[in-house]
Each structure stands twice: as structure tokens, then as C-alpha cells.
Amino acid sequence: FTTILAPFGTRHRSAFARSSTAIDATAVFFGTSTGNTEEVADLIVAKLNELGHEAPEPICVDGVVGDLKTEFSKYEALIVGTPTWNTGADTERSGTAWDEVYYGELDDLDLSGKNVAVFGLGDQISYGENYADATGELHEVFSKLGCKIFGATEIDDSYEHEASKAIKDGKFCGLLCDQVNQDDLSEDRVDKWVKQLVSEGFMSSGGAAAAPAASAPEPVEAIEAPPASKPAVEVIHSRDGWVGHDNGESTLWVNSENRRESYLTKN
Numbered sequence: 116f117t118t119i120l121a122p123f124g125t126r127h128r129s130a131f132a133r134s135s136t137a138i139d140a141t142a143v144f145f146g147t148s149t150g151n152t153e154e155v156a157d158l159i160v161a162k163l164n165e166l167g168h169e170a171p172e173p174i175c176v177d178g179v180v181g182d183l184k185t186e187f188s189k190y191e192a193l194i195v196g197t198p199t200w201n202t203g204a205d206t207e208r209s210g211t212a213w214d215e216v217y218y219g220e221l222d223d224l225d226l227s228g229k230n231v232a233v234f235g236l237g238d239q240i241s242y243g244e245n246y247a248d249a250t251g252e253l254h255e256v257f258s259k260l261g262c263k264i265f266g267a268t269e270i271d272d273s274y275e276h277e278a279s280k281a282i283k284d285g286k287f288c289g290l291l292c293d294q295v296n297q298d299d300l301s302e303d304r305v306d307k308w309v310k311q312l313v314s315e316g317f318m319s320s321g322g323a324a325a326a327p328a329a330s331a332p333e334p335v336e337a338i339e340a341p342p343a344s345k346p347a348v349e350v351i352h353s354r355d356g357w358v359g360h361d362n363g364e365s366t367l368w369v370n371s372e373n374r375r376e377s378y379l380t381k382n
């Protein structure tokens with residue numbers, strides 16, 4: 116068996132497709148019934164990209180039910196969005212696949228320390244007593260999982276609701292939009308909010324996805340130069356589900372969540 120001496124850090128990235136530092140920074144996940152939440156998700160991704168923060172196209176949660184563990188582990192930070200439906204109930208108010216995953220699949224994930232920001236859509240005129248309630252539920256679910264929540268917003272004069280479960284400690288727990296009555300305000304709200312997330316350090320590394328797992332090998336000493344050539348790769352199945360790819364000079368460990376750690380090895 117190989118002896119682990121040191122991690123590659125970013126220096127040996129060319130030897131492998133990705134390293135643990137190459138995890139994508141931010142992704143926007145949303146649920147929707149009639150498309151409004153997707154519209155705002157699109158605005159958020161466009162603004163992230165405009166500000167130089169790479170993010171893939173928004174990901175509809177319906178498409179990743181059953182595979183959230185894999186999908187979430189690809190990103191350091193998650194922006195999650197929901198509409199609100201069905202006035203009155205305390206839980207399962209999104210009317211989307213979020214309701215299905217909140218108290219089952221999501222509950223089973225270790226998202227402790229992950230950076231999360233929430234946004235929500237509602238109709239503050241027709242449902243003024245329950246404006247965007249489901250955003251509050253989304254916030255609660257991710258908070259209880261130990262996520263670091265960013266992006267609470269001031270309730271300024273542009274909002275006309277009476278009450279909302281998305282209000283926590285006198286603020287909205289994230290970005291609230293209203294494509295039914297105030298679609299003309301969404302772009303500015305998104306602009307302001309994404310800049311706020313940047314200033315809060317939301318996109319900085321340090322989320323759970325980048326933290327070393329308990330079962331990962333301990334790094335000891337960094338090395339300076341990449342190997343001159345890449346020998347044949349030996350695959351090692353070991354370490355609590357981690358699979359090692361040893362090219363004779365180094366080992367890339369990959370776990371079941373597609374987490375990657377690179378280490379110098381010595382036979």
C-alpha cells in the first residue's frame with residue numbers, strides 16, 4: 116500500500132481533471148410551477164456572471180430529486196429559490212419538488228457549514244397576509260441543516276405585503292420578488308442582492324464542500340514540481356468509500372460525493 120506524504124494543492128492540477136480546489140463556486144437551484152421563480156433565477160445567474168462569478172445555468176430542483184447529494188456537493192455555495200402556494204399551511208408551501216425533498220432527502224444530507232442564500236417569489240397583493248411564506252420555510256430547512264445563511268434584506272417601502280413567514284428578526288431572510296405585481300423591480304433587486312452577497316463573502320471558499328472529510332488522508336507537506344510524465348494509473352478501493360487513483364507519483368482520492376483530494380505518494 117502507498118504512503119501518503121503530501122497534497123498537490125493547485126500545483127498539479129494538470130495531472131487530473133479536477134482537484135478539491137477546482138469545485139465550482141456557486142449554483143442556483145429553484146422550484147417553479149409557472150416559471151416566475153425561474154425568471155428570477157436567470158437574473159441572478161446573469162448578474163453573478165456579469166460580476167465575474169462563474170455559475171452554471173439555474174438548476175430546476177425537479178430534475179435532481181433523488182440526486183441532491185451529488186448535485187449539491189459540486190458547489191461551494193448554493194442559492195436556492197422557491198415560489199409560495201396554498202395560503203395558510205405551515206409546511207410544504209412551495210408547490211414544487213422542494214416540498215418532496217425538505218423532510219426526506221434533504222434531511223439526510225450533511226450540509227453543515229455550506230454557504231446558502233435563499234430567494235422567493237410571491238404575490239404580495241392577492242396573498243398579502245402570506246407573502247412568500249415558503250421562502251421562510253426554505254430558510255428554516257437549510258438553517259436546521261447547519262448551513263451558513265447569507266443575504267438577509269431590509270424590508271423597504273417598495274413592498275406592500277401585510278405579513279410574511281419570510282420575515283426573520285425584522286428582515287426578509289433572503290431576496291423576495293414579485294413577478295405578478297412588481298416584475299419591473301426584480302432586476303434592480305437582484306442587482307443589489309447579488310452585490311450584497313459578494314460583499315458578505317458568500318462566494319468565498321470555506322463551505323462544507325471544500326472542507327476535508329474526516330476520513331480523508333492527512334496532508335503533511337506540500338511539494339514544488341509536477342511529475343515529468345504521467346505513469347499508468349493504479350486504482351485503489353479503500354478508505355470508507357474513497358477510491359484512489361495512483362499514478363506512481365501521486366494519488367487522487369475521490370469519494371462517493373465526487374469530492375477530490377490529491378496527494379503525493381511514495382511506494
Ligand SMILES: Cc1cc2nc3c(=O)[nH]c(=O)nc-3n(C[C@H](O)[C@H](O)[C@H](O)COP(=O)(O)O)c2cc1C
Pocket residue numbers: 146147148149150151152153197198199200201202203236237238239242245246247248293294295
Ligand atoms: C392558488 C395560488 C396560491 C398562491 N398562494 C400564495 C401565497 O400563499 N403567498 C404568496 O406570496 N403568493 C401566492 N401565490 C402566488 C405565487 O407564489 C406567484 O404567482 C409566484 O410568482 C409563482 O411562482 P412560479 O411561477 O415560480 O410558480 C399563489 C398563487 C396561486 C395561483
